[in-house]
Amino acid sequence: MLRVLDASFVTTATKAGQWPREPVPEVAFVGRSNVGKSSMINTLTNRKQLVRVSNTPGRTRTLNFFDATLEGQAKKRTVRLCDLPGYGFAKVSKDERTQWQAMISEYLEGRHTLRVVVSIIDAEVGPTSDDVAMLDLLQTMPPRILVVATKLDRLPKAKRIPKLHALADQLEVPKDVLVGFSATERLGVHDVWARLVAAIDAG
Numbered sequence: 367m368l369r370v371l372d373a374s375f376v377t378t379a380t381k382a383g384q385w386p387r388e389p390v391p392e393v394a395f396v397g398r399s400n401v402g403k404s405s406m407i408n409t410l411t412n413r414k415q416l417v418r419v420s421n422t423p424g425r426t427r428t429l430n431f432f433d434a435t436l437e438g439q440a441k442k443r444t445v446r447l448c449d450l451p452g453y454g455f456a457k458v459s460k461d462e463r464t465q466w467q468a469m470i471s472e473y474l475e476g477r478h479t480l481r482v483v484v485s486i487i488d489a490e491v492g493p494t495s496d497d498v499a500m501l502d503l504l505q506t507m508p509p510r511i512l513v514v515a516t517k518l519d520r521l522p523k524a525k526r527i528p529k530l531h532a533l534a535d536q537l538e539v540p541k542d543v544l545v546g547f548s549a550t551e552r553l554g555v556h557d558v559w560a561r562l563v564a565a566i567d568a569g
């Protein structure tokens with residue numbers, strides 16, 4: 367059983383020179399704007415407001431790094447989490463969008479400590495074309511990928527597992543690569559941590 371002992375904010379960055387330098391294994395959270403990336407980090411770390419969350423898409427505008435201290439099998443470890451701005455957000459200027467995209471690609475392509483990317487999709491909405499494009503891009507990169515379908519609470523209980531299976535088929539990923547999650551009902555927390563740690567340990 368994994369337990370989060372502590373979580374703290376590390377730094378904010380808009381360019382590579384500002385990324386933290388310690389060689390800590392890192393996990394990044396990507397997904398469209400408003401899908402629930404920042405909420406997922408709060409839920410995973412057991413904190414209500416480690417990361418700012420908002421109803422308004424486009425809340426997160428920079429890269430934000432957090433350290434989580436975990437304990438499991440009598441071993442302590444630090445995992446660094448990186449919250450990214452969302453993609454597919456229409457209400458920003460073209461210039462700003464280009465800037466965000468550049469910031470995200472620079473990070474995904476250049477971050478050597480990045481071990482796992484959590485690709486977050488909306489369980490109810492399903493994958494958008496932007497989600498599929500992001501997954502295609504991630505597949506060309508070294509980090510491992512974990513697909514998490516969030517806001518599962520919005521589906522009636524009986525529809526949740528069938529929906530997760532349908533999403534896995536649609537994305538053409540094995541059923542066990544897709545995890546269901548809900549920030550409001552705290553579903554999938556242990557599952558996500560277990561897979562993240564397993565992926566990090568698999569090297």
Ligand SMILES: Nc1nc2c(ncn2[C@@H]2O[C@H](COP(=O)(O)OP(=O)(O)OP(=O)(O)O)[C@@H](O)[C@H]2O)c(=O)[nH]1
Binds near residue numbers: 400453548
């Ligand atoms: N019902 C439900 N709502 C959620 C869940 N996760 C997040 N939300 C809500 O979705 C909205 C967006 O959440 P954020 O965590 O800020 O989303 P984000 O992906 O970080 O958004 P950007 O930073 O704008 O890209 C907020 O109103 C959250 O309360 C969930 O699991 N279930």
Ligand SMILES: [Mg+2]
Binds near residue numbers: 426452
């Ligand atoms: Mg956010």
